[in-house]
Amino acid sequence: MFARENQKMKTNSNNYKKYLEFVLMLGVLMLTACMDKLDTQDLVKVQIGEKVPHFNVSVTVPDSSDWRFEDGKVVDYDSYANAGRRQFIMFFHTACSDCQRELPVIQEFYSRHKGENVISFVCIARAESDADIMDYWCSNGLTLPYSPQADRRIFDQFADSGIPRIYVTDSNGFVTSIFTDRDKLTLEMLESSIETTR
Numbered sequence: 001m002f003a004r005e006n007q008k009m010k011t012n013s014n015n016y017k018k019y020l021e022f023v024l025m026l027g028v029l030m031l032t033a034c035m036d037k038l039d040t041q042d043l044v045k046v047q048i049g050e051k052v053p054h055f056n057v058s059v060t061v062p063d064s065s066d067w068r069f070e071d072g073k074v075v076d077y078d079s080y081a082n083a084g085r086r087q088f089i090m091f092f093h094t095a096c097s098d099c100q101r102e103l104p105v106i107q108e109f110y111s112r113h114k115g116e117n118v119i120s121f122v123c124i125a126r127a128e129s130d131a132d133i134m135d136y137w138c139s140n141g142l143t144l145p146y147s148p149q150a151d152r153r154i155f156d157q158f159a160d161s162g163i164p165r166i167y168v169t170d171s172n173g174f175v176t177s178i179f180t181d182r183d184k185l186t187l188e189m190l191e192s193s194i195e196t197t198r
Helices: 002-031 097-113 130-140 187-195
Strands: 056-061 073-078 086-092 119-125 165-169 175-180
Touching (some): 097 187, 165 187, 175 187
Parallel strands (some): 086 119
Antiparallel strands (some): 086 165, 165 175
């Protein structure tokens, strides 16, 4: 009888350990999601009033919302070569629920301003493949210029954590507005950031 009770205690102990492992893994997954709730100002590397870091990325520019990959064109985007134009730089990941919420607002803003030669747009993935982005863009009718990235190298020049993250610059490349997941972005907020940026 004692052996049976001892076995039962070992089984309960093993179940408890498995439960703890599951809870810990769930916690880790929640912390590494698209947005880090612990994101604070001191984790941001580029602040308002500072010049954007130099980066150069390849950007896919879809032609229309029902585009196929062959219809898009790939161009180089150089943050310094865009001097003289206001820049709109967004960091995202399509699995991020906050990014999914913001992308339609960004799309509407882009549709309003894409013909203007005074603003350059680029959406830069935070460690996401071209195939995943293309699938999401096609499924959601997005035509935003995007740059797939295999890693966080470009993002890490701007911040340590937290997406979506949007930087608006003046025509000299100095940041005039920063939007994050905390801002609950609206079209009016974006329009205001551009109107005050020259």
